[in-house]
C-alpha cells in the first residue's frame with residue numbers, strides 16, 4: 001500500500017458568539033494556498049461542519065471563511081426588526097437593502113410560512129417609508145388589509161382589479177421616469193442621485209400567488225404582464241419602483257427570462273424540490289448543501305442576495321396574538337397609506353409629455 005501524505009496548513013478558529021465561527025487560513029505564499037482562494041473549500045467545510053458558509057474576507061496574510069452554525073439563534077421577532085429608509089433587518093445582522101438588492105422573489109409551498117413572511121415584509125416596507133400596493137389573487141390573508149389605515153385602497157383581489165392595479169403601478173413608474181428626467185435637467189450642476197435624493201418615495205408592488213394568477217390569464221394578458229414586469233425590474237431600481245413576487249413553485253413560464261435575473265433578493269421557504277432550487281438559486285444549486293429541517297418548524301428556508309451565496313433563513317417570528325387587521329391599522333397612525341392616483345390623471349400626464357409606454361386596455 002502506498003501511503004499518501006497530504007499537507008494542510010495550520011488553521012485558526014475564532015468563535016463568533018453563540019451562532020457561528022470563522023476559520024482563518026494563512027496566505028503565506030505556500031503552493032497549496034491556491035485551493036483556498038474561493039468557495040471550493042468553503043462548501044466541503046460547510047458540509048463537514050454542518051454549518052452555513054456565509055462569506056469570506058481577505059485580511060493581510062490570511063483568508064477567513066465565516067460560518068453560521070446556529071442560524072436559528074439569529075431569528076428575530078416581528079417587533080425586533082430594525083428598519084431604516086431603505087433597509088430591513090430580516091434576521092439578526094442580515095439586512096436587506098432593497099436599493100442594493102432590488103426586486104424580491106419569494107417561494108414556498110402551502111403551509112411553509114410564506115404569508116407570515118409577507119406580513120414581516122409588509123411591516124418592514126411600510127416602516128421604511130415605501131408606498132405599498134398588494135395583490136392577493138387568493139383573496140385570503142392579505143385581502144382584508146385594504147381596509148387598514150396603512151394600506152387603505154392599496155390591496156386588490158379579483159382578476160380585473162389586480163391587472164388594473166399592476167398596470168397603474170407600471171404607468172406610475174413611467175411617470176416617475178419623466179419626472180426624474182426633468183429633475184435631472186433642472187439640477188445639471190449636481191451629481192446624479194437616485195429617487196430619494198429628490199424627496200421621492202420608494203414604491204413597492206407585493207404580488208402574492210403570482211404563478212397561480214398568471215396561469216389563469218389569457219395568452220395576450222400573460223404576455224403583457226411579462227412585458228411590464230420586465231420593464232419594472234429593469235428600470236425600477238433607480239426610480240424607486242420595486243416588486244416582491246411570491247408564489248408556490250417558481251417556473252420558467254411564470255417569471256420570464258427578461259426579468260428573472262433582475263430579482264436580487266430571493267427567499268425559498270420550506271422544503272423545495274431540486275427544480276425549484278435551481279430556479280431560485282441557479283448559481284448555488286450544485287454547490288450548497290441545502291438541508292431539510294423539520295416540517296414542524298415554520299418559516300425556515302434559504303435566502304440569497306445575489307450574487308451572494310444562499311444561506312439558511314428563518315423568517316421573523318410572528319407572535320401568537322398577532323391580528324393582521326389590527327396591526328396594520330395601528331401602523332397607519334404613523335404610516336398612513338398614500339391616496340391612490342387615478343389612472344386617468346397618470347395617462348393625462350404621460351400624454352402631455354409624449355411618453356412612450358406599453359399600451360393596454362386594463
Ligand SMILES: Nc1ncnc2c1ncn2[C@@H]1O[C@H](COP(=O)(O)OP(=O)(O)OP(=O)(O)O)[C@@H](O)[C@H]1O
Pocket residue numbers: 108109110111112113114115116117298299315316317318319
Ligand atoms: N414566521 C412565523 N412565525 C410564527 N408562526 C409561523 C411563521 N410562519 C409560519 N407560521 C405558522 O405556520 C402556519 C402556516 O404559515 P403560512 O400561513 O404563512 O403558510 P403559507 O405558506 O402562506 O401557506 P398558505 O399558502 O396555505 O397560506 C401559520 O398559520 C403559523 O401558525
